[in-house]
Amino acid sequence: MSRDATPDPYADPLVFGQRLQILRTRKGMTREQLGGLVGKSGSWVKGVETGRLKTPRLEVILHIAEVLRVRDLSDLTGDQSVRVDLFMGPGHPRLGAVKTAVDAFPLTTQREAPPAAHLSARLARAWAARHSAPNHREVIGALLPDLIRDAQLAVRQAETASERRAGLAALAEVYSLAQFFVAYQPDAALLWRVAERGLIAAQESEDPHAIGVAAWLTTQAHRDAGPTHYEAADAVNLETLAYLEPLLPDASDDVLAITGALTFEAGYTAARRGQTGTAWRYWDQARAMADRLPDAYYHPVTSFSRAIMGAHAVTVAVELHQGGESVRQAAAADAVTIPSRPRRARHRIEEARGYQLDGQPDVALATLTKAHEAAPETIKYNGYAKRIVLEEAESRIPARRRRASELAVKLGLLAA
Structure with a gap:
């Protein structure tokens, strides 16, 4: 490889720190940003990347993989013998x-x-x-x-x-x-x-409703592509809101709902950025729109409704890494009122993330089990759920390790 060539993080013999630096740079994140998102400092990230500090524990590696949206854990660890899809399913x-x-x-x-x-x-x-x-x-x-x-x-x-x-x-x-x-x-x-x-x-x-739905999904695609796509997510989201909001006085329930769903998405992206005030402000605006909908209304695509706002509050708190707040919001939200099985499973996963943040891994695993019962094909493709299960499968507590391992088998992460 030439002196000017960009290293390939998937080619040995790159060590963990080198892989981390390349993947972090590709996501457009600074060391301080990554460190803050995993509860460490920028200097700690530098130490790992330069080899001054040793490779971190599995739970930290899994957290890093979650933040960087690493598709396969081996892309980060370099161990090709154990390939685990995180945010990409089979x-x-x-x-x-x-x-x-x-x-x-x-x-x-x-x-x-x-x-x-x-x-x-x-x-x-x-x-x-x-x-x-x-x-x-x-x-x-x-x-x-x-x-x-x-x-x-x-x-x-x-x-x-x-x-x-x-x-x-x-x-x-x-x-x-x-x-x-x-x-x-x-x-x-x-x-x-x-x-x-x-x-x-x-x-x-x-068609305003069709435009709103397409923009809602495109916003999510950009945001899930990583921090360098957040501006693109906002551009689609906010431009569509500017188009829809003048229509709201005479809008149908479906148009009001997709506008509310897009409003929440703006808050979701803000939460990913760590913008606490902006995230909760958009959530408040979305809740006001949900309150204008009939009690039994449920948007057929986005699940936006009065019932979903509690689940959205859990998501905002989790993305802001507010463990205590996410648990409080989870207690206030009632997943049974969510008619959609995949959306109910997604909410359970968000609850589990909150319990994990709050230091309640056993409750997190029990909540993931409920997610699997609601919609196995949702949790199977969810990287956050996989990260929690893999981390707890290494627990020193036998009962917790057994429960996590059983769930890992169901998700295809471990052989039966």
Whole structure:
């Protein structure tokens, strides 16, 4: 390798500190930022990176991996004999068929597109299945290929401008459903194709709700890509809010809900940055919007509702690393009121993160067990949950180690 070449963190014999420095730099984080997020100082990070300090304990390595959103633990440790997917799950068996449908570029049509009402009913059933099925990826993965092809046909065969706009809104919604499936799959390029196509279809539809949903998902994709993408997340998020807010006086419940969901997302990104006041201010604004919705209302895509605001409060507190506050918010939130199984599981994972921050690992593991019961396919792809389970599988307390190991087997992290 030449003197000017950038080292590859995946090539031996780089030591842990070198890998840490390369991965941290690629995420655009300073030593002080990383240190603060893992409860250490910038000088401690420098010491590890330069080899002055020894490789940290497993629990610290897992925390670093979480903060840096390391996809595979071996990317950080260099140990290729034990590969553990954290924020990237194994490829779903239906990923290939979904990818083929997304990548297709149909210029000719040999069949008639289904009626708009038929397509709308299928989408409604798909969303309902996603929220009710514990194996939600399997369910929507089976539905997506035909939905993608039929929605594309509906746009191509539209005879009037209004029909085309309606078809584009439906296509954008199909891409939104696809993004839930593609997230955390080992194909980042596919995720971005789906997100961008959904955003373009929504913009061309001129439908405020479709635009809001596509922006909501694109914001999440940017934020999950790491700190260097936070500005892009805010750009999409805040621009869409500026477009939607003037419409709110006469807005439908769905448009009000997607505006509330986007408002919370702005707070979520602020919490990732450690901006406490800004994060809670956006949460307060989102709660005010939720209070304007009917008691039983539940947004079919984002889960935004009155019931979800307690779960959102837990997320904000956890992202701000406020252990005590996250536990207090978890006690106030009632997960049973969340109708969506995957969203309920996600809330349980956030609660578990809060209990872990608060020094209650046994409660965290019990909460992760509830998450697994609600939606196994949600926790299987969640890096935060995996980090807690792997850390506690090394516990010195036999009962805790056994419980964590049993859960690790269920998640595919350890062999049975």
